[in-house]
Amino acid sequence: MSTKMKLTLSLTVVSMALGLMVSLQYRQISLSRLTSGGSWSPSDTEEQKMEAQLTALKNANSTAQQQLATITTQISLYEKQSAGSNQLLQQLQSRLEDERILGGLTPVQGPGISVTLMDGIATGQNIESVLTHDWDVRSVINELFTAGAEAVSINDYRVVATSAIYCTGPVVRINDHRTGAPFVIKAIGDPKTLQSALDIQGGVLDALRSRNLRVSDPQQVPSLTIPAFTGNTPSSPGGSGS
Amino acid sequence: MWSVTGISAVLGFMLTVQITSKPQASPAVLSSYLDLRTQLLEQMQQQQVLDKEIAKENAQLDQFKASNGNTEDLKKALENDAQTVSAEAGMMPLAGPGISISIQDNPNLPFVADYAGKFQQYSDQEISQIVNDLFANGAKAISINGQRLVTTSSIRLVSGLGGFSTLQINTYPVSMPYVISAVGNVDLMQAVINVKQVVTLLNLMQEDCLITVHPEANGITVPGYHGPLPGTWAKEVNHS
Numbered sequence: 001m002s003t004k005m006k007l008t009l010s011l012t013v014v015s016m017a018l019g020l021m022v023s024l025q026y027r028q029i030s031l032s033r034l035t036s037g038g039s040w041s042p043s044d045t046e047e048q049k050m051e052a053q054l055t056a057l058k059n060a061n062s063t064a065q066q067q068l069a070t071i072t073t074q075i076s077l078y079e080k081q082s083a084g085s086n087q088l089l090q091q092l093q094s095r096l097e098d099e100r101i102l103g104g105l106t107p108v109q110g111p112g113i114s115v116t117l118m119d120g121i122a123t124g125q126n127i128e129s130v131l132t133h134d135w136d137v138r139s140v141i142n143e144l145f146t147a148g149a150e151a152v153s154i155n156d157y158r159v160v161a162t163s164a165i166y167c168t169g170p171v172v173r174i175n176d177h178r179t180g181a182p183f184v185i186k187a188i189g190d191p192k193t194l195q196s197a198l199d200i201q202g203g204v205l206d207a208l209r210s211r212n213l214r215v216s217d218p219q220q221v222p223s224l225t226i227p228a229f230t231g232n233t234p235s236s237p238g239g240s241g242s
Numbered sequence: 243m244w245s246v247t248g249i250s251a252v253l254g255f256m257l258t259v260q261i262t263s264k265p266q267a268s269p270a271v272l273s274s275y276l277d278l279r280t281q282l283l284e285q286m287q288q289q290q291v292l293d294k295e296i297a298k299e300n301a302q303l304d305q306f307k308a309s310n311g312n313t314e315d316l317k318k319a320l321e322n323d324a325q326t327v328s329a330e331a332g333m334m335p336l337a338g339p340g341i342s343i344s345i346q347d348n349p350n351l352p353f354v355a356d357y358a359g360k361f362q363q364y365s366d367q368e369i370s371q372i373v374n375d376l377f378a379n380g381a382k383a384i385s386i387n388g389q390r391l392v393t394t395s396s397i398r399l400v401s402g403l404g405g406f407s408t409l410q411i412n413t414y415p416v417s418m419p420y421v422i423s424a425v426g427n428v429d430l431m432q433a434v435i436n437v438k439q440v441v442t443l444l445n446l447m448q449e450d451c452l453i454t455v456h457p458e459a460n461g462i463t464v465p466g467y468h469g470p471l472p473g474t475w476a477k478e479v480n481h482s
Binding site for chain 1: 246247250251253254255257258278279280281282284285286287288289291292293295296299300302303306307309313316317319320321323324327328330331332333366367370371374375377378379381382384391392393394395396397398413467471472473474475476477478479480
């Protein structure tokens with residue numbers, strides 16, 4: 001046999017051996033994966049794809065919120081321009097701004113207070129009583145509005161009339177978002193009045209503390225920023241208004 | 243020739259060992275996958291809501307831009323803007339299908355020791371719970387004894403002289419019967435009232451609870467809010 005033929009033949013044999021070894025091993029891995037625990041688990045690539053999708057969506061939503069804020073600022077400028085020097089229209093425009101704040105449609109800034117509600121540490125069987133429930137959060141919010149708060153947020157979700165706050169198992173749902181303890185509540189209003197309303201003896205915070213929830217002292221903050229409400233409004237195209 | 247075979251065999255062996263040395267999938271992987279799915283769904287919903295809002299605001303902005311400085315057109319655009327915002331804030335009355343819940347003391351109902359007098363003690367929390375459930379399940383607008391519930395609304399039991407407590411909605415005192423009017427999805431609202439056994443619980447506390455359904459197009463009218471507006475402490479943030 002010529003040298004060339006010998007070389008070709010030996011290389012063929014070697015490659016066949018290599019290929020056989022690789023394919024045998026590959027079969028063994030996929031077999032062992034199928035039989036491990038008998039339960040299906042997603043491949044790493046699928047999870048990575050979802051994580052990438054989630055990050056992209058979060059970024060897109062954050063950009064959309066900024067876009068929304070820019071548009072509402074432009075509208076606000078036009079509103080002032082439309083009012084011109086007409087006093088009636090100026091009053092209309094100023095009322096419009098206040099109504100926007102009432103509806104929670106735009107981010108707002110101002111002095112206020114911040115308070116944090118945290119689950120207590122359970123000792124034995126009393127876990128239920130030391131958890132922060134939806135009604136606990138709601139009663140603090142109610143107290144703040146009674147005391148004259150103009151804008152309130154829970155974990156940076158703006159609270160409006162239709163923000164139903166309720167428990168879904170281990171987390172609380174607000175504005176269609178799940179959020180859990182600790183609940184950081186911010187409120188814009190007269191800081192002294194808000195703080196004293198919460199600090200009243202036997203008031204809502206005292207009631208929570210008596211159940212061993214960890215409630216921070218309400219802190220006066222000179223300037224708070226509360227984001228706009230982003231959820232379905234009654235007159236949005238999604239729902240049917242009057 | 244044999245040396246080449248030998249080297250290739252070793253190479254192949256090393257390659258396959260590398261491929262097989264990947265770590266096994268752990269049980270924690272499945273729960274993080276579910277978490278991701280939930281988060282993805284939430285973000286997708288949020289994206290839809292934001293897109294709708296942006297479209298709506300852009301339409302209003304376009305109306306302003308189209309006026310091209312014409313005072314009359316600008317004024318019309320401003321008035322249109324004002325109407326939309328008023329409706330969203332709760333300043334305008336809203337009519338539509340809905341339900342009405344009327345709560346009234348009834349001492350003729352059977353006395354149950356564990357529940358007796360509980361409503362008088364916690365009427366603000368009980369009503370707040372009902373209102374919250376309604377808003378979470380299809381209600382678009384709610385008023386209690388004619389007081390529209392807006393963002394800054396409060397439901398508060400205030401004790402006065404002689405130990406009597408008065409219920410205050412938006413700091414206005416109201417008296418029985420407490421009538422909760424809610425405009426929205428009648429089926430969803432009725433369902434949550436049933437599931438939460440609101441009527442049964444109130445009856446245990448010796449309170450009559452009458453639920454009237456108005457499925458017609460203008461079945462219930464919820465009045466607009468006429469109280470003080472915010473804007474003294476909170477100011478809009480400007481993004482240029």
